[in-house]
Amino acid sequence: MKKCLRPGFAAVLLSVCACASAADLTGAGSSFAQPVVAKWADAYAKANGAHVNYQSIGSAAGIKQIEAKTVDFGASDAPLTPAELDAAGLVQFPIIIGGIVPVINVAGIEAGQMKLTGTVLADIFLGKLTKWNDAEIAALNPGLKLPDTAIAVVRRADGSGTTFNFTDYLAKVSPEWKSKIGESTTVNWPVGTGGKGNEGVSLYVQRLPGSIGYVEYAYAKQSKMDYVLVQNAAGNYVQPDEKSFQAAAAGADWEKNRYYVVITNQAAKDAWPISASTFVMMQKTQDKPEQGVEVLKFFEWAFTNGQKLASDLDYVPLPPPLVKSIGESWSRDIKDASGKPLSLK
Numbered sequence: 001m002k003k004c005l006r007p008g009f010a011a012v013l014l015s016v017c018a019c020a021s022a023a024d025l026t027g028a029g030s031s032f033a034q035p036v037v038a039k040w041a042d043a044y045a046k047a048n049g050a051h052v053n054y055q056s057i058g059s060a061a062g063i064k065q066i067e068a069k070t071v072d073f074g075a076s077d078a079p080l081t082p083a084e085l086d087a088a089g090l091v092q093f094p095i096i097i098g099g100i101v102p103v104i105n106v107a108g109i110e111a112g113q114m115k116l117t118g119t120v121l122a123d124i125f126l127g128k129l130t131k132w133n134d135a136e137i138a139a140l141n142p143g144l145k146l147p148d149t150a151i152a153v154v155r156r157a158d159g160s161g162t163t164f165n166f167t168d169y170l171a172k173v174s175p176e177w178k179s180k181i182g183e184s185t186t187v188n189w190p191v192g193t194g195g196k197g198n199e200g201v202s203l204y205v206q207r208l209p210g211s212i213g214y215v216e217y218a219y220a221k222q223s224k225m226d227y228v229l230v231q232n233a234a235g236n237y238v239q240p241d242e243k244s245f246q247a248a249a250a251g252a253d254w255e256k257n258r259y260y261v262v263i264t265n266q267a268a269k270d271a272w273p274i275s276a277s278t279f280v281m282m283q284k285t286q287d288k289p290e291q292g293v294e295v296l297k298f299f300e301w302a303f304t305n306g307q308k309l310a311s312d313l314d315y316v317p318l319p320p321p322l323v324k325s326i327g328e329s330w331s332r333d334i335k336d337a338s339g340k341p342l343s344l345k
Contacts, residue, residue, distance in 0.1 A: 025294055028055040029062015029075035031197035032162050033278035035218040036096055037075070039309040040302045047305070052298060056197055060159020060185045066090065066281045072291050074281040077161025078185050079260045085284075091333045092259055092279045093326045095299060097316035099217045099245045100166055100274040101227040103205050106132055106212075107147055111226045115140050115237050118173030118265075118273065121230060124212060125153055125170065126177065127191035132210065147210075154204045154213035157194025159185040165276040166214045169264040214274075217241075218313040234269040241272075245316045248275035254322050259329075282334060289336040296330055296344055 027037070034056040041052035057065075059076035066074030067088050080092055102121060104114065116124075120136050123129045129136060133146040156163045164185045171178040181187050193208070195201040201213040202223055212228075217240050220227050229237040238244045248263045248271035263275045280299065286292035303326075307317035318326070331341045 024051045025073075025291065025298060026053050026055075026071045027062075027073040027075060027280075027295075028057050028065045028071045029281075030059050030077050030161050030278045031056040031199060032059075032077045032098065032100075032216040032276065033075055033096055034198070035216070035222065035313050036098075036306075036310050036315050039313065040298075040306045043306065043309060044298055044301055048301070050294065050298070056199065058156070058158040058185075058197060059161030059164070063088075063281060066283065069283060069287065072282075072288075073295050075278055076281060077276050077278050078164035079262070079277075079279045080281065081260055082258050085258060089284050090281045091284050091329070092281045093299075093329060094254065094259055094261070094277045094279050094318060094322070095302065096310055097245050097249045097263070097275065097277045097318070098314070099240045099248075099272045100162055100169075100214055100276055101217050101220050101240050102212055102214050102230065103202070103220050103225045103227050104212045105205050105207075105209055105226065106149065107209065108145055109226060111220075112229055112239065113141075113144060113226075114228045115231065116228050117231045118169065121228075122170045122174035122177040124151060125155070125190070125192070126174075126180070127153070149210040152208050152211040153189075153192035154195055154201050154208065154211050155189050155192040156196075156201060158196050160197075161185060161276070161278070162198060162214065162216060163187065165262065165264055166274060168262055169274045172265045216276075217245075218315065221314060230273050232269075232271050232273040233265050233267050234271070236269055238270055238272060240314075242311055242314050242316050244270055244272035245275045245314070247271040248273075249277070249316060255325050284333060284335070286334060286336050286342065289342055292334060292336075293342050293344060296334070296342065300327070300344060 037054050062074040065071045132149045168183040171183045195204040198215045198219045202215050202219045205211045205213040247268045248266040252261045252263050303323045310317045
């Protein structure tokens with residue numbers, strides 16, 4: 001078998017060991033989940049010889065592709081409501097929990113040194129605060145030498161679940177953001193330069209002095225980017241990591257409303273305020289049931305064998321009771337054209 005070239009971390013297309021033959025499975029969507037899906041797919045190919053092609057194209061585009069049946073699964077960090085699922089003939093289930101962090105490129109400021117409240121963060125993305133040494137920022141950071149540098153906002157240019165969760169958080173903490181901008185996978189940004197995917201935002205922030213953007217924490221960690229601490233609902237500044245993402249997820253009712261769960265701005269004292277989850281969407285009725293079975297086998301393997309890989313990237317693996325519930329939903333909700341549940345055996 002021909003040896004495959006491994007794509008770089010920021011590659012838009014993740015293609016795991018598919019040089020010699022077409023991939024067994026295709027998926028598309030969330031760039032938030034791309035780092036962990038990459039790890040899972042690589043390990044799964046080595047363990048089972050099955051290939052997974054995943055396109056990191058953004059949550060909105062991933063949903064469109066699974067609705068059009070051009071991929072075997074879509075992935076989105078913005079869950080669909082039960083009504084939206086029914087209208088599209090889809091089912092969804094969470095696969096991983098993580099966090100979104102504001103990342104900066106400000107001379108002299110290192111990771112975790114700067115602190116911002118949600119309202120100040122909203123004012124930055126509203127374009128109301130334009131310098132890094134503005135009084136509102138300085139008041140939160142006594143003793144930190146803030147430069148008289150213009151703030152360059154970087155945000156997503158594509159339809160994005162990361163944007164959905166980021167703007168959902170800002171709408172919860174800033175009445176002005178809620179009334180003027182709101183929350184969605186795409187919004188009418190008042191200011192900023194647009195990057196495609198978490199990858200694109202990361203690259204822009206790394207290259208643009210004075211910039212601030214928002215990305216999934218694994219991108220910041222792997223790229224050694226400087227991130228900002230954000231005050232949570234309890235008034236605390238906690239580190240973005242597996243522990244604080246888990247604290248945010250702990251209070252969620254995951255099985256309510258067919259896994260329609262948003263975990264931003266949770267009340268727990270140790271919660272990271274901009275935590276999120278990625279959801280996989282599949283067709284409820286599988287025209288190609290053998291492909292549907294293979295998708296479920298891949299995620300069953302990830303839930304069982306991929307937890308350490310997820311933890312290494314500071315994602316939070318799903319708790320066993322939730323994994324059990326997801327497995328039960330597969331046998332109940334995903335069927336072939338004759339109405340028979342798919343069998344993983």
